[in-house]
Amino acid sequence: MKKRWQLMGIVMAVVIMASALGQPAFAAVKLTGKTKQTEYSDTPFGKHGKLKVEGTKLVDKNGDTFQLKGVSTHGINWDVGYPYVNYNSISNLRDEWGVNCIRVAMYTQDYNGYCVTGANERKKLLNTIHTAVTSAKKLGIYVIIDWHILNDQTPKKYQKQAKAFFKKVSQKYKKYGNVLYEICNEPNGGTSWGTIKSYAKSVIPCIRNNNKNAVIIVGTPNWSQDVDVAAKSPLKGYKNIMYAVHFYAATHQQSYRDKCEAAFKAGLPVICTEFSACEASGQGAYNFSSANEWLKLLDKYGAGYISWSLSNKSESCSLLKSSCNKTSGYKTSDLSRMGKWLVGKYRE
Numbered sequence: 001m002k003k004r005w006q007l008m009g010i011v012m013a014v015v016i017m018a019s020a021l022g023q024p025a026f027a028a029v030k031l032t033g034k035t036k037q038t039e040y041s042d043t044p045f046g047k048h049g050k051l052k053v054e055g056t057k058l059v060d061k062n063g064d065t066f067q068l069k070g071v072s073t074h075g076i077n078w079d080v081g082y083p084y085v086n087y088n089s090i091s092n093l094r095d096e097w098g099v100n101c102i103r104v105a106m107y108t109q110d111y112n113g114y115c116v117t118g119a120n121e122r123k124k125l126l127n128t129i130h131t132a133v134t135s136a137k138k139l140g141i142y143v144i145i146d147w148h149i150l151n152d153q154t155p156k157k158y159q160k161q162a163k164a165f166f167k168k169v170s171q172k173y174k175k176y177g178n179v180l181y182e183i184c185n186e187p188n189g190g191t192s193w194g195t196i197k198s199y200a201k202s203v204i205p206c207i208r209n210n211n212k213n214a215v216i217i218v219g220t221p222n223w224s225q226d227v228d229v230a231a232k233s234p235l236k237g238y239k240n241i242m243y244a245v246h247f248y249a250a251t252h253q254q255s256y257r258d259k260c261e262a263a264f265k266a267g268l269p270v271i272c273t274e275f276s277a278c279e280a281s282g283q284g285a286y287n288f289s290s291a292n293e294w295l296k297l298l299d300k301y302g303a304g305y306i307s308w309s310l311s312n313k314s315e316s317c318s319l320l321k322s323s324c325n326k327t328s329g330y331k332t333s334d335l336s337r338m339g340k341w342l343v344g345k346y347r348e
Helices: 002-020 044-048 087-097 119-139 155-172 193-208 227-232 254-265 288-300 337-346
Strands: 052-054 057-059 069-073 101-107 142-148 179-182 216-218 241-248 270-276 305-310
Touching: 069 142, 087 119, 087 337, 101 119, 101 305, 119 142, 119 155, 142 155, 155 179, 155 193, 193 216, 193 227, 227 241, 227 254, 241 254, 254 270, 254 288, 270 288, 288 305, 288 337
Parallel strands: 069 101, 069 305, 101 142, 142 179, 179 216, 216 241, 241 270, 270 305
Antiparallel strands: 052 057
16 A cells, blocks of 8 residues: 555656646546447537527527637648548547537648639538538537638738638538638738728628528637737627637747737637647647646636647647558547647546
8 A cells, every 4th residue: 555655646746747847747548549329419519509609708509608629620721631521530539539629721822722723622622621511510519610811811812712612601501500610710911900800891791691690700910819909899790709819839828828818808709719739830849838828718718729730740739640640540649749638638
């Protein structure tokens, strides 16, 4: 018995030291890679139904606060993104990772983006989105369709295409209560909040004409970090609108959390649709201590968060090891360090 208590003491010491160093003290996460048969009434959507915005929070069909805890694909334009969008893969995320939402990131300009590629390639992108939406519907989880602007910088650049796209997908999925729409990923390059608001006012009606109540997420300036700026002049006259904040914890630390908390205190409904514990480049060292502080802040206000990204791409933010060749059936040994930390958090 004495040896047992000594061993427990050593384990606790390691946990404390790891926490102090900003390193993850991983819980015993054991993934089998198997999918499960679940009654629909026991799934996230089966329990909570269509979501809406009240105050600063998402609430479920019963009016109770509901946090989305999800995973984003990498860009479905890439072979490090689209192969993971399949039923068994998404089932693994629900059944073993504790995920209740998947975000489908479709780049608009970068690498055969939707707005710069041919008709056949656009069709493939739409088919991948359809696979994600229908799989999520069958599995009873939520799905965010993400218009992933990046190097195009301003959403105004492809506003015409955005309007046509959101008109198309909102018509197609108007009866799907589990679909949310993120209309501009990360405005950057000095794009002002006024410009983003103008874009949003143009695109939101394209969705509302087909679905009056779907939750719509609007990106904010400076790679969706300046939610405090949006809080000073939010969109007026629309319901079920949220505002995106993104963070990469090794880069975005306390001053960025202060901006986010200021937005919450001002009454802005904020959701984190992209985050990781590494640097903003998607590479570099992890800062799990900073990441823990971010999640603590978001939990305080009942805000959801979506991790970037389900991929084996050789970068710090990938949730799978670069040596993992699976596109479903993920076991513990297939997860990257970031993946293990995330699953440990979601399964707490």
